């Protein structure tokens with residue numbers, strides 16, 4: 001029989017996405033030896049973080065701050081762009097507003113206070129950021145104006161971010177094992193001492209003085225999804241990583257960790273109706289400029305309630321609740337030039353027609369008369385006296401409709417019309433583990449479990465019902481860095497104590 005291999009390290013990090021690699025880099029630069037266990041093979045590394053655009057939300061007070069983060073910004077960029085400012089207080093207020101004031105105030109304030117500092121730390125670790133011109137700013141009167149509190153993305157998007165983090169971790173001497181699925185924590189009354197995992201199918205152990213869990217949520221686990229999010233969530237399409245199936249959370253709960261946050265909530269978007277699972281998901285996020293209708297031909301949501309990066313994450317749930325779990329987004333010719341890149345290409349379920357009647361014939365699964373009636377009522381209700389402006393909440397609303405549209409309401413009257421079929425694509429789950437502001441996992445008696453830390457998607461308590469775009473990566477980086485620092489400090493203290501003994 002082959003001899004069982006047992007590893008030894010100061011800190012084990014479970015997962016190799018953004019939160020995990022930030023934790024690993026932070027722990028290593030604070031003096032600990034670090035081993036990362038990643039369930040996926042190397043070719044699929046990076047979890048959900050790889051599937052992102054790399055868009056990241058952080059607080060900044062103007063150009064001087066931005067020059068420290070987007071170091072390639074040119075004078076030309078600055079001259080043609082209104083980046084505005086996004087103070088910490090506004091980020092915090094967005095967290096509160098988006099979550100209907102449920103967000104854990106201590107964690108949310110840490111996220112918002114530390115966001116800029118953490119961005120500078122990422123830059124110091126060779127992560128490059130660039131402005132998101134294509135998706136977060138429209139050119140009006142010759143100048144780009146950013147809106148919605150998000151202006152930057154990692155160079156190379158999610159894959160670029162993950163590659164850069166892995167490169168930096170490797171430079172610092174972090175060891176990463178792929179095909180290594182954590183299954184259990186090694187723990188006793190004194191805390192956590194390592195992880196049992198399957199490495200290429202073989203049960204293996206790593207002894208450590210601290211463990212940082214950063215293995216994502218459970219959006220890719222159909223059973224957990226149905227159990228916690230509720231009926232119909234088994235029918236949702238799954239965006240992103242196939243590996244985020246909740247073991248990290250379950251392992252910690254077995255070690256008496258406290259569950260926290262919105263276990264029945266998740267981030268879910270409207271993605272192409274026939275989107276393949278475990279893909280980017282072909283989200284369709286320009287819905288604020290059109291209308292969305294269901295199989296009955298009815299509108300069912302205020303498409304213009306806010307900028308899309310404040311509403312897109314809760315739209316998937318509303319679509320899932322519609323008959324047949326699908327909807328069509330319909331646009332008039334006046335706005336089709338504003339549709340994001342994702343509306344073009346082959347993996348798009350699209351129909352086009354010169355008249356609304358012809359379009360109605362082409363909208364598969366939709367009640368034609370219902371659709372025509374809905375559009376007529378919608379067109380009659382639009383406040384045409386208010387000018388349309390995609391860069392601000394323009395207040396161009398409907399009047400008197402049971403389902404209002406609050407901004408960017410344009411009558412559908414100028415063909416050719418375009419319509420795109422969408423369904424619900426789940427991105428990640430909100431429920432997870434309770435941590436304190438040191439990233440220490442709390443137990444059911446509200447004590448820190450010695451040696452157990454967590455960061456990223458599997459932390460519960462930050463997001464409820466909804467989510468401000470770009471906050472996922474920022475939360476992973478902020479709490480990953482904090483977990484790495486504190487786990488290293490904890491080990492340092494253990495070593496000091498051992499020396500004294």
Ligand SMILES: Cc1cc2nc3c(=O)[nH]c(=O)nc-3n(C[C@H](O)[C@H](O)[C@H](O)COP(=O)(O)OP(=O)(O)OC[C@H]3O[C@@H](n4cnc5c(N)ncnc54)[C@H](O)[C@@H]3O)c2cc1C
Pocket residue numbers: 014015016017018019020037038039040045046047048049050051052053054055056057180181182183214215216217239240241243244245246247248279280281427428455456457458469470471472473474476
């Ligand atoms: C298509 C898509 C687009 C997105 N776009 C953005 C965006 O632009 N900006 C933004 O802020 N957020 C975005 N998000 C959300 C964002 O991806 C997450 O909030 C963030 O990446 C989570 O980081 P994480 O490190 O916690 O998890 P992940 O990046 O998912 O990493 C978790 C890792 O743990 C591994 N793992 C799981 N179980 C185990 C186990 N048992 N043992 C070992 N390893 C395990 C997984 O394989 C994975 O590599 C997007 C998500 C998707 C799916």
